[in-house]
Structure formats: C-alpha cells, structure tokens
Amino acid sequence: MTAIEVYRLRRKPARVRIENYRKYVVLNITAIAGTLIHTGFIGLFTVIGADTLALFNILSVLVLAVSLWLNRAGMHAAAIYLMCLEIAGHAFLATATLGAAAGFHYYLWPVACVAVINPRMLPRQAAVIGFTLIALFAYLQLRYAALPYGFAYAEYLPLLLFFNVMAAALPLILAVVMVRQINESQERRLTEIANRDELTGLYNRRFGNDFLHQTFAASDRLARNYCIAMGDIDHFKAVNDRYGHEAGDQVLEDIAIALLGGFRRSDCLCRWGGEEFMIAFPDTTRETALAALERFRDRLASHYSRVDGERINVTMSFGLVSVRPGESVEAAIKRADHWLYEAKHQGRNRIVSDVHDTGADVLSHTG
Ligand SMILES: Nc1nc2c(ncn2[C@@H]2O[C@H](COP(=O)(O)OP(=O)(O)OP(=O)(O)O)[C@@H](O)[C@H]2O)c(=O)[nH]1
Structure with missing residues (x-):
C-alpha cells in the first residue's frame, strides 16, 4: 500500500x-x-x-x-x-x-x-x-x-x-x-x-530497446562515449532447482534492488529477459562503466537473499562494450552478448570487455 x-x-x-x-x-x-x-x-x-x-x-x-x-x-x-x-x-x-x-x-x-x-x-x-x-x-x-x-x-x-x-x-x-x-x-x-518489468520493477526489454535507439543517435551526433553491458546470473537454474521457482523470483527481485542502488540514475537498467539484464551507460567511458560494474560485483559478493531462513548468494557475469562510432543498437548488443558468453566460458563471476579501437584486446576481470 x-x-x-x-x-x-x-x-x-x-x-x-x-x-x-x-x-x-x-x-x-x-x-x-x-x-x-x-x-x-x-x-x-x-x-x-x-x-x-x-x-x-x-x-x-x-x-x-x-x-x-x-x-x-x-x-x-x-x-x-x-x-x-x-x-x-x-x-x-x-x-x-x-x-x-x-x-x-x-x-x-x-x-x-x-x-x-x-x-x-x-x-x-x-x-x-x-x-x-x-x-x-x-x-x-x-x-x-x-x-x-x-x-x-x-x-x-x-x-x-x-x-x-x-x-x-x-x-x-x-x-x-x-x-x-x-x-x-x-x-x-x-x-x-x-515500460516496467512486472517482477523486478526494472525497465523491460521494449523500453530498453527504445532507450538505446533514442540515446544512441544523440550520442553519436555529439561524439560522446557510450557503453552497454549485458549481465546474467550465474547458475540460476541451480537456484530454481534447489530452492524452488519462488525463491528464484525472490533472488531476481533482490538483484534488481542491488542494481538500482549500484548505478547512476542516468544509467538505464533493464531486465532483458529471464535472468539476463542490460545496463546502458550513456555518456560514459569504458573505464568508468567497468569500475561501476566492478563495484557492483563486489557488492553482490556480500549480498544475500533470504528464503525460508536460508541465505542465497549468487554471482553475475557481464559482457561490456564501448559503442563504436556509427554502430547500430543491434550490433552493439550482439557484441555485448558475445563478451557475456566469453565471461561464462572463462568461468563466470567476471566482467569481460572489449577494447573497440583495436577490436582485439580483451580485458577480463575476475573475482
Ligand atoms: N524463478 C525464475 N526463474 C527464471 C525466470 N526466468 C528465467 N528463469 C530461469 O533461469 C534459468 C536459466 O538457466 P540457464 O539459461 O540454464 O542458465 P544458468 O543456470 O543461469 O547458467 P549460466 O547462465 O550458464 O551460468 C532457467 O532455469 C529459467 O527457468 C523467472 O522469472 N523466475
């Protein structure tokens, strides 16, 4: 109420x-x-x-x-x-x-x-x-x-x-x-x-997509930095299997609260689908976005969901990209997804980001 x-x-x-x-x-x-x-x-x-x-x-x-x-x-x-x-x-x-x-x-x-x-x-x-x-x-x-x-x-x-x-x-x-x-x-x-996801209260994918399309154009015109991160809860299926679907929902809600407390108001936080989240960082360099994600990962390490007296702790993996000049929303998302996949592949609970100017370097931050 x-x-x-x-x-x-x-x-x-x-x-x-x-x-x-x-x-x-x-x-x-x-x-x-x-x-x-x-x-x-x-x-x-x-x-x-x-x-x-x-x-x-x-x-x-x-x-x-x-x-x-x-x-x-x-x-x-x-x-x-x-x-x-x-x-x-x-x-x-x-x-x-x-x-x-x-x-x-x-x-x-x-x-x-x-x-x-x-x-x-x-x-x-x-x-x-x-x-x-x-x-x-x-x-x-x-x-x-x-x-x-x-x-x-x-x-x-x-x-x-x-x-x-x-x-x-x-x-x-x-x-x-x-x-x-x-x-x-x-x-x-x-x-x-x-515009909102019913469970977490974060923005939903439709809003996130609109936000990206609107802010991309302005950012490109003004030659500003722009970053996108795709994040995914690690081994979330195991949480559902062990504690039940309702406990899984509780974890998703708690992650959303942690996300809301962890980033700037100008950043756009979306539940992209299932246990996947998208964070848009307008007017932000890759280094700043990386530092923010690192702080969030630290925060998550001491963050628990309480379900029936049990404490559930989860970690997250992130793929981070700095948007290239003239790059489309779809292409940037695809690259962020690619680095998220890479983070999972490297063992999870980490942030993997590209360095767009060479297109080759990969920074990996692990816990
Ligand atoms: N409780 C709950 N579970 C969800 C929701 N959306 C997706 N899931 C679950 O999230 C799980 C995702 O599992 P996977 O895609 O196998 O990934 P994972 O277990 O997180 O493993 P990795 O991503 O590889 O670390 C599935 O069990 C889905 O049922 C939701 O809204 N609520």
Whole structure:
C-alpha cells in the first residue's frame, strides 16, 4: 500500500471506500462551501426583503446537511443528485424572483458539468441532462432578463452578479482540473506499467530497446562515449532447482534492488529477459562503466537473499562494450552478448570487455 493510500485510509469515514476517497473529499468541500454560501444568502435575502428566498435557503442548508451525511455514509451518487437538485431549484427560484441580472442562473453551468462527468451516469443520459440544464439557463436568461428588480439595495446588483458568476465558475474549474489530474496520473501509470518489468520493477526489454535507439543517435551526433553491458546470473537454474521457482523470483527481485542502488540514475537498467539484464551507460567511458560494474560485483559478493531462513548468494557475469562510432543498437548488443558468453566460458563471476579501437584486446576481470 502506498503512503498516500495509508493516509487516505486513516482520514476517510468507515463507510467510504478507498477508491472513492477523492470523490468524497470533493463532495465534502462542495457541500461545506455550499452550506456557507447559503447561510450567507439567508442573511442577504432577509436584508433586501426577499423573505421567500430566505426561507428557501434555510431549506437549502438542510438539504446540503443531508448531502454531507449521504457522502460520509458512502452514498456519493445520492449526495450528488441531491446537491444538483438543490442548486437547480435555487437557481430557478432566485432568478425568477430577482431577475437574470442577479446572476443566480449561472449556477446551472457547474451543475451541468457535474452531471456530465458523473461516471455513474451513461454518456447519453449525462448529455441529455447537461443540455437540459443549459437550456434551462438560456430560458431563465431570456425570460427574466428584463424583470424589474423590486427589492432593497438595487445598486449592489452588479456586485451580486459578479459574486455569483465567480462562485459558479469555481466548481466548474475545480471539476475540469480534477479530470485533468486524473487523466494525467492515469496516463503516467499506464506508461509506467507498459515500460516496467512486472517482477523486478526494472525497465523491460521494449523500453530498453527504445532507450538505446533514442540515446544512441544523440550520442553519436555529439561524439560522446557510450557503453552497454549485458549481465546474467550465474547458475540460476541451480537456484530454481534447489530452492524452488519462488525463491528464484525472490533472488531476481533482490538483484534488481542491488542494481538500482549500484548505478547512476542516468544509467538505464533493464531486465532483458529471464535472468539476463542490460545496463546502458550513456555518456560514459569504458573505464568508468567497468569500475561501476566492478563495484557492483563486489557488492553482490556480500549480498544475500533470504528464503525460508536460508541465505542465497549468487554471482553475475557481464559482457561490456564501448559503442563504436556509427554502430547500430543491434550490433552493439550482439557484441555485448558475445563478451557475456566469453565471461561464462572463462568461468563466470567476471566482467569481460572489449577494447573497440583495436577490436582485439580483451580485458577480463575476475573475482
Ligand atoms: N524463478 C525464475 N526463474 C527464471 C525466470 N526466468 C528465467 N528463469 C530461469 O533461469 C534459468 C536459466 O538457466 P540457464 O539459461 O540454464 O542458465 P544458468 O543456470 O543461469 O547458467 P549460466 O547462465 O550458464 O551460468 C532457467 O532455469 C529459467 O527457468 C523467472 O522469472 N523466475
């Protein structure tokens, strides 16, 4: 469970489901803000002499209190419908009483917006309700535009219009911002899922390949050093055979954690497949990459996985290449694979790297 989920779990009322927490908070804020606004309106309407409206606002406050209770009880859809009904009724009555110049019919816009984004409603149904509410807005505007204002403090009418337009815009903008946030976070999450290996959380082969293709071109253009290492756990089959597949998975996860702690953030760590890993070192000389791999191999020597009280220690072999100018991703990977094979052949637990400028030298680092 993520930290934010733990926080939500602590804060939410018992009957609100964790996946509805965001909805619960937004509805709560809306209902509380609505209650405060309507309480203010009770005073305002009493002062200007619109007693029917003042009485209606007492009813509005009660309706919003019921909505708050429904929201806390987990009945979010019922809370939304009740609030929308209250706002629409109030907009109608206030406009019919004070005229369109007071701007109460503007509250129909956020109600239409909430109706349309409510996921409980079918899209067609939501569209019909949305258009009906906007049609009601247009009707009120046309019908009551010329209604003479017959109450006290007429000079403050423009101020009331300004307040109503701003207050009505607030939930509208909040709703759109919320939808945007949800969209962006879902997009980020989907991209993460598509790019990551499920077991280890490292990047997967598809992402690794894309990364190599993108960074190779830039590196070549700028004549920068670039290294690639292919790594493979030694005798991993024996781990599976002796301790079981689940223990093998545990070892893979622990290796991934060790890899993440062992290299720079700019290096790209991928699970290439099975028990094979690819590390891309952009903007890095062969000597630096070799030193980093050596440090990692040292680290691995004192690194254990614990499975059912047993300590499992594994070693890894690496093939390292410094990318040649103009070399393709596929050719560089093939060479790294070749030196990995050579490392296995020479007895494992070592790093074998090429020296590309001669194409002949082979450095072998053993434990
Ligand atoms: N537990 C687990 N095992 C895996 C996974 N992917 C691949 N393997 C195992 O990794 C083992 C790889 O075995 P081999 O290719 O023979 O290589 P090795 O035993 O590591 O020997 P060398 O590479 O020659 O040192 C196989 O037993 C696979 O089943 C995985 O996701 N989880």
